[in-house]
Amino acid sequence: MSSNNEVPKFGLLVPSTTEQAVSLLTQYGGQAKIMSGGTDLLYTMKNGVKYKTPEYVVDISGLPLNYINYDATDGLRIGATTPIASIASDPNIAQYYPVLNQAANTVAAPQLRNQGTAAGDVIQDTWCWYLRNNYPCWQNGGNVCFGVLGDNRYYQSIFGGRLTYAVNPGDTPVAYFALNADVAVQGPGGTTNMPISQLLPGEAIVDGKVKENSLQHNEMVTEIHVPPPPANSKSSWYKVRARQSFDFALASAAVVLTFNGSTISHASLVLGGVDVAPHRATAAESYLVGQSLTPSTIQEAAVKAVEGAAPLTTGTGNSFRVFLTQGAVTKALTLLS
Amino acid sequence: MNRRKFLKASAISAGVVGLGGIALSAGNNSTVLEPPTQTVPSTSNADPFALQSITLNINGQSYQVGVEPRDMLNNVIRDYLGLIGTKRPCNRGECGGCTVLIDDVPHMSCTYPAYRAVGHAILTVEGYNVDPVLNAVQQAWVQADSGQCSGCQEGQVMAATALLKSNPNPSLDEIKFAMSGNICRCGNYAGIIAGIQLAAQNLQGGSA
Ligand SMILES: Cc1cc2nc3c(=O)[nH]c(=O)nc-3n(C[C@H](O)[C@H](O)[C@H](O)COP(=O)(O)OP(=O)(O)OC[C@H]3O[C@@H](n4cnc5c(N)ncnc54)[C@H](O)[C@@H]3O)c2cc1C
Ligand code: FES
Ligand code: FES
Numbered sequence: 001m002s003s004n005n006e007v008p009k010f011g012l013l014v015p016s017t018t019e020q021a022v023s024l025l026t027q028y029g030g031q032a033k034i035m036s037g038g039t040d041l042l043y044t045m046k047n048g049v050k051y052k053t054p055e056y057v058v059d060i061s062g063l064p065l066n067y068i069n070y071d072a073t074d075g076l077r078i079g080a081t082t083p084i085a086s087i088a089s090d091p092n093i094a095q096y097y098p099v100l101n102q103a104a105n106t107v108a109a110p111q112l113r114n115q116g117t118a119a120g121d122v123i124q125d126t127w128c129w130y131l132r133n134n135y136p137c138w139q140n141g142g143n144v145c146f147g148v149l150g151d152n153r154y155y156q157s158i159f160g161g162r163l164t165y166a167v168n169p170g171d172t173p174v175a176y177f178a179l180n181a182d183v184a185v186q187g188p189g190g191t192t193n194m195p196i197s198q199l200l201p202g203e204a205i206v207d208g209k210v211k212e213n214s215l216q217h218n219e220m221v222t223e224i225h226v227p228p229p230p231a232n233s234k235s236s237w238y239k240v241r242a243r244q245s246f247d248f249a250l251a252s253a254a255v256v257l258t259f260n261g262s263t264i265s266h267a268s269l270v271l272g273g274v275d276v277a278p279h280r281a282t283a284a285e286s287y288l289v290g291q292s293l294t295p296s297t298i299q300e301a302a303v304k305a306v307e308g309a310a311p312l313t314t315g316t317g318n319s320f321r322v323f324l325t326q327g328a329v330t331k332a333l334t335l336l337s
Numbered sequence: 338m339n340r341r342k343f344l345k346a347s348a349i350s351a352g353v354v355g356l357g358g359i360a361l362s363a364g365n366n367s368t369v370l371e372p373p374t375q376t377v378p379s380t381s382n383a384d385p386f387a388l389q390s391i392t393l394n395i396n397g398q399s400y401q402v403g404v405e406p407r408d409m410l411n412n413v414i415r416d417y418l419g420l421i422g423t424k425r426p427c428n429r430g431e432c433g434g435c436t437v438l439i440d441d442v443p444h445m446s447c448t449y450p451a452y453r454a455v456g457h458a459i460l461t462v463e464g465y466n467v468d469p470v471l472n473a474v475q476q477a478w479v480q481a482d483s484g485q486c487s488g489c490q491e492g493q494v495m496a497a498t499a500l501l502k503s504n505p506n507p508s509l510d511e512i513k514f515a516m517s518g519n520i521c522r523c524g525n526y527a528g529i530i531a532g533i534q535l536a537a538q539n540l541q542g543g544s545a
Contacts, residue, residue, distance in 0.1 A: 005428050011385030012406035012452070042409070042448050043429055056385060057406065061453065109518025110496070111445045112430055245517040 007045045011056040015063065018186050018222055024058050025218035026188055030207060032056035034220055036081050037116040039108070040124040047132055051140045051209060052125055061117075065222060070096065076226040080119035087172065088113060097226060099235035099254050103175040106239045109246040119221040122173050122183070122200065123213055126166035127248055128155040138163040138210045150315045154242075154250065158311040158321050159275040162203055163210055165312070167273050169248050173200060174272030175237060177280065178254035181226045187219040196224075202276035212276065230266065233258040238331035239272070240324045249273030251325040253305070253332040262292040269305060274325050281305040284329070293337035301333060302326040391455050395420065396464030404451045411435045411446035414461060422462040424491050433519035436492040436499075437461050443499040443518070460498070462491040471498045474536045483532030485523035493519050497533045506537055 013032065015021040025032050033054035035041050038061075044052040065079035070092035078087060087093060088104035107113055107121060125131065126139070128147050136142030145165050147156040156165045173196065181196045199221070204214040215221070229235070235256040241247035252272035258265050267288035271279040284304040291297040306326055311319035383389075388403045395414065402417050411428075414420045414437070423446055426434035430448040437446045438460040465472040474497050477483070484490040493516070500507055500515040507515065512533050521529065 006412075007407040007409065009386060009405065010407055013385055038450060039430055039445075039448055042450070046429065059450075059453075109430075109433060109445075110515060111433060111436055111443045111518045112448075114442050115444055115449065245520065 005046060007042055008048065008053060010045070010054065013056055013058045015058060015060065018060075018063060018065070018220065021058050021060050021063065021220055022186055022188055022218055024056075025220070028056045028058075030217045032058050032217075035059050036061060036120040037083070037112075039112050039116040040120060044125060044132065047134055049125075049131060049134045049140060050136075052131075060220070068093070072228060075228040078118045078224045078226075080117065080221050080223060082118045083114055084108075084116045084118065084121055084172065085110070085113040087118060096229050097175070097179060097235065099178055099237045099256060100172065100175040100226070102237035103171045103239070103252075103254060106237070106241075106249075106252075107171045112246075118172070118224055121170045122176070122196070122224070123215070123221065124170060126155060126164075126212060127169045128166035131166060139166070139212075148312060148314055152312045152315045152318045153320075154248070154318075156312055156318055157275050158306075158309050158318055158325070159279055160310040161276050164203060164212075164276065166212075167275060168200060168202070168212060168277050169273065171239060171249060171252060171272060174249075174252055174254045174270050174278045176224060176226065177278040178235070178256050178268045178270040179226045179229075180268070181224055183221050184223040184225065185215065185219050186222050187216060191222065193225075197277070200277045229256075230258045232260070233266075234336050236332045236335040238328045238335065240328050251321055251328045253325070253328040254278075255329075255332045255336065257288070257293075257336055264288050264291055264293070269301070269329065271305065271325055271328070274321055281307075281329070283307040293333060298330055298333045298337065302329040305329040389452065391452060393418075393451070393454055393459060394457070395459045396461060397458075397467040402451075406450070406452060408451045409447055410437065410444075410449040410451045410454050410459070413451040414446060414459075420461055420463055422491055424488070426488060426492075431520075432489065432492070433496060434489045434492040436495040436519065438495055438499050438502075441499060441502050443496050445518075460495070462494055468498070470501050470536075470540065471495075473540045474498050474501065474532070477536035477539055478532045481528060481532040481535045483525065483528040485521070485525040485528065488523075489519060489521045493521065493529050497529070497536065500533065501537055501540065505540060507533070 013024045035057045065081040067079040068090050069077045084104055084107050094101040130137050130146035131139050135146050137146050147165050157167055176196045182193050183196055183199050185192050200213055204211050237254050239252040240250045249272050251274050254270045256268040267285040269281045269284050284301045287304045288301050306322050309322045311322055388405055390403050393400045411425050414423050424434045425447050426432045428447045430445045435445055435447040436443050439457050465475050474494050496516055496519045512530055
């Protein structure tokens with residue numbers, strides 16, 4: 001286990017266009033990785049995490065992808081390198097997408113939001129301590145999930161897993177899921193648009209490596225697009241963390257509800273920090289349609305939100321997060337009632 | 338002796354900062370910085386691992402220093418330039434103790450690549466004589482007894498300075514939010530908040 005506190009030597013490649021970024025990634029094969037803000041990548045590199053430490057870094061921070069555009073018919077477009085702090089303070093996002101505004105304001109610390117970027121928060125690696133400390137887990141060249149066996153209180157799924165049980169750590173991706181966002185992915189063959197759920201399937205095997213996102217080594221996210229908010233909709237976010245100042249979610253809930261009068265006509269409810277990808281709570285969503293928000297319907301929705309939960313009973317166990325998840329859902333729905 | 342210790346030792350003994358055989362002066366004679374064309378220096382036809390000579394503007398002075406791509410701003414400030422006011426408690430972006438301002442925006446210098454700082458104004462805790470807000474915060478810190486063991490305080494002072502530059506009269510909630518990236522292991526948060534409030538008051542009253 002190497003952890004010498006220094007970033008290991010790397011070769012710096014600075015593209016001036018996204019096409020050039022993609023061709024550099026192609027040219028260097030699996031040896032090169034994108035660096036956007038660097039807040040996640042430099043951390044894993046300092047810890048010498050074997051499968052996550054590249055020899056070459058393609059620094060995309062200078063590319064013209066730092067923008068937020070809102071249009072009532074087109075919706076919201078956020079460039080990949082836009083700082084999270086800009087998402088957190090954008091007035092249109094605050095007005096039309098409160099769930100994203102609130103989620104962005106709970107990401108990490110102010111300093112990290114100034115440096116960390118829109119795409120980085122989506123593509124960041126899990127913060128499971130075993131991976132971060134270079135244990136040979138599924139995501140790091142081995143064939144075991146240490147989280148299942150060991151301390152799984154904070155960073156492991158309560159909704160099961162296949163190979164790897166580590167949760168997707170990002171806050172903004174939970175909001176993007178709830179808002180049905182799609183992402184533009186640029187590769188050697190051009191740009192593809194895909195729903196964010198396809199980018200973050202929870203577990204993907206790419207080039208023989210177990211990963212949380214489905215990107216090939218020479219693909220990059222260039223833009224996140226969020227459709228216009230439905231008429232008569234409201235949205236909210238609630239994040240439970242061990243420490244109020246800054247911390248990853250023990251559980252979070254992102255909610256977008258569309259109303260017909262006081263009756264819910266459409267519900268989108270996504271849970272964060274509790275599954276290998278943001279987790280759509282479908283049973284709660286279908287329950288909520290046709291209801292209005294009252295303490296008892298909120299309570300019932302919170303119960304339905306954790307339907308199918310399978311907290312770990314090996315190692316430390318993590319069933320307490322089932323209750324925290326219900327709490328997050330209750331709080332997020334109450335904010336809209 | 339590892340690389341960093343060697344550099345530190347050589348910087349102290351020779352009064353210059355060197356890296357890989359290249360001696361560069363950490364001069365007091367400021368030269369005017371070229372306006373940056375882009376944040377990241379282009380390496381199109383260079384060896385991607387190569388040491389580059391860069392110029393950093395720290396507290397209004399310019400410093401020339403050789404850096405590798407992997408050098409973080411914190412290593413350069415502390416270990417190569419000897420400005421050890423900026424601390425490195427965790428080196429992982431987890432504590433805020435290494436906070437410096439880049440164009441008045443707070444950043445964790447332990448996780449910020451040094452080459453990216455070219456063309457930007459860096460303010461560290463040593464910059465009190467060039468920055469009146471920083472100066473006022475430091476004065477208030479003494480008056481309000483904001484430091485305890487002080488392991489975190491250089492970072493707290495810088496985060497507080499960034500706050501008061503963008504919001505001269507913050508509410509208690511705004512202070513807590515802006516300071517949420519700075520962990521104090523002694524738990525002296527009440528003292529820190531008092532220091533910020535006092536600095537804000539002194540700056541408004543013009544008595545800083
Ligand atoms: C102490 C600490 C606490 C944190 N707490 C939280 C928290 O509470 N909530 C939360 O959501 N996050 C949290 N984070 C994570 C932080 O938000 C991420 O590190 C940050 O968002 C990553 O953005 P970046 O631009 O710095 O990414 P980078 O470090 O540059 O990149 C991260 C990963 O994404 C890849 N990547 C980046 N951009 C692209 C792109 N355009 N296309 C393809 N791949 C790309 C990189 O190759 C790398 O693998 C925390 C981080 C730290 C260090
Ligand atoms: S040393 Fe940089 S955040 Fe702790
Ligand atoms: S004063 Fe001791 S850690 Fe903050």
